[in-house]
Amino acid sequence: MYNFFAVFESTGISYRMGTSRKGLPKLFSEGYGYGFHSAGKSQRGQGYWQCDKSKTNNYCPGRIVLKNNQMIPRGCHSHPPDPSKY
Numbered sequence: 001m002y003n004f005f006a007v008f009e010s011t012g013i014s015y016r017m018g019t020s021r022k023g024l025p026k027l028f029s030e031g032y033g034y035g036f037h038s039a040g041k042s043q044r045g046q047g048y049w050q051c052d053k054s055k056t057n058n059y060c061p062g063r064i065v066l067k068n069n070q071m072i073p074r075g076c077h078s079h080p081p082d083p084s085k086y
């Protein structure tokens with residue numbers, strides 16, 4: 001279902017990066033899936049990964065902020081992880 005091209009670790013947590021069937025960047029970690037959002041022009045090169053369930057599961061606030069080449073988890077997921085899917 002997903003095409004993985006990178007596995008890496010940041011601040012002790014392992015991540016897998018890849019693309020969806022539509023070619024969109026995807027990030028997976030600990031049973032959660034994320035889609036990328038740019039932070040805008042004022043923060044060039046920065047951005048964040050928003051939980052896939054942000055729109056479907058009680059507006060899950062879980063996200064991972066990309067800052068100084070480090071992945072920083074923010075917010076608590078409003079749903080359990082799904083390791084079988086990711």
Ligand SMILES: [Zn+2]
Pocket residue numbers: 032051052053054060061062076077078079
């Ligand atoms: Zn979530």
